[in-house]
Amino acid sequence: MKSQISLAFKKCRKENRPALLTYIVAGDNTKKKSLEILKSISEYADILELGFAHNAPTADGPQIQNSSYRALKNGIKLKDVFQIVKNYKKIKNSKPCILMGYYQMVYKYGERKFIRKCKQVGVDGLIIVDLPFPDNKKFSRLCKKNSITFIQLLSPTTSNERMKKIIQSSHDMIYYISMLSTTGGKLKISPNKILKNYFKVKRLSKAKNTVIGFGITEKTISSFKKADGLVVGSALCKGISESLKKRQNPVIKLNKMVKKLKSRIT
């Protein structure tokens, strides 16, 4: 059976556009608000990534750090993250949901218990930022057993040889990091250059849905239309920060932003 994630990509391919993947941090700025945001942006996004905050992140840029910090300050716990997914999944036409975070949180919770819980609440995929290949083999197998897509990352520094191995061991989705950066950096290289690298990866991973992330914003997204999928994270986290600063409702702001992003790639 095809995963919900694969089906979402299939649908987008039919519509001749990349899938739009969004990322926000669970509990930013409250549990209730982030659930509302998910429900609201679900109208336009194809796949929803949800971060579970950790207070010693080693690969997040300032925007996502701010979001994580807000969520933690408001007392978000892992059990709340699962609850948010569970409640989100209750709505009609819910989209596939990917949890993303650092291995420490999984390790502390217990790998098996974590994956079981993910399955139970309806998580479709997992990205563990700091559990690279080959150390992730066991974890990846456990995910597969539980019908959860384990999504591996590839970066511009990943050697060809390593890339082949990772692709071979990966499930139906792969995440290509566009440039050497923490999340949300300004594009250091041109979209054309990124796409060129992306298609190098794509040639090795024809059968896998390969998305591009890092540095994608309202301004840059339309340059990447040829990819299978595009992840927008920091720009949305920044959107939440800005609306909170102006004492506006982040739900409305995010809905507008995601609508616009979608329109740029359709």
Add this chain to the structure above:
Amino acid sequence: MMKIKKGIPLIDQHDKNGFYGGKFGGNYVAETLKKPIDDLTKLFEKCRKDKNFIKERDNLYENYVGKPTRFIKLQNLTDHLGGAQIYAKMVSDANGGAHKIYNAITHAMLCKKAKKKYMCTDTGAGYNGKMFSMVAKKFGLGCKVFMGTRDMERQKPNCDSIRKNGAEIIPVTSGSKTLVDAVSECIRYWVSNCDKAHMGIGSLVGPNIFVKICGFSTSQISRELKVQLEEEFGKIPKRLKLINCVGGGSSAYGFWSEFFDYDKKHIELIGVEAGGPKNSKLHAAPLSKNSKIAILHGAAAYCVQDSDGQIDETDSCSSGLDYPSTSPIHCYLKDIGRARYSFATDEEAFAAYKLVTELEEISPSLEPSHSFAEAIKIAPRLDDSNIIVVNSCGDSLKDKDIIKKRLGSYSR
């Protein structure tokens, strides 16, 4: 139970995934860092086998750091306590005032070999940042030092030195604004700039290769000590206790590395962590207060954390020990029982500082003052056939403001 293999440096006793004792350490890093870490690992393994590299390093240790650092008897302290004989290894004699210089030199040499133009590093007490800035200047390299703003306030003298050497301090304002956040920020910086920058982690922590480079470097302390013990006593004393403070654990590893093969009844290794303020729940003592394992900064190690896995806040008067986790190697040494770990509170460290500086012509910083606190505790219970050596691995000058505030005056 796993055992230490004799005759092989402990830093090399990890499995193929970088774990000591099967569970401590590893390489939990973002994909982007896999290649730079791999490159650095290959470079380091090549260099450490290269006679010319070692010759150059030894030359720097001798003529630039100034080796050996003194090994002295603290006769007044010994007499005052009336028990074991107390010695100090004055690693604070090293150029720059602490053991961090050894690691910084290796990193600068590797940076040059890698043809990178600048280094980035973290710092807590400011010593690591200071040493990196010194060697960067010497080697003609650029240097960025990540430092928590709380530490910048409390370790001003070292900040001044870093800037004077032409390095840039990047203030870190996230989280607790101390070493833990400085390391995170430095790693994040490296993720974005690994093609240009060489990263040096300032202690025996981080992904496996950084543990190895650090241990390889600080073990100079132990090589010197072994010779000095033989000179002083004719042979290695029968009842020897080597006391060292432990935060990240770089000086303790360096102090002990020649002695892991000895029986613990013969040479006891005692690590002293920061117990924090006496009446506070906060501390920085994951080993002695039995914290559970966490994954922090690329490695699995005992770490102060909450029930959900968030890294807990720490507190200590000494910036250099104020770190929630510790080295995978010290976790391993604890688990197999080769080293014993205890802690000293802020109060005990200040009292030890006071006593030692009143009786002796030395002035340890607050980090080794924790070690002296342990020595002061155990010496009276032991007879004079016992030899205690304390690694006085830092100079108090950087702590003058804190000491002045706490004890009313500071003189040097």
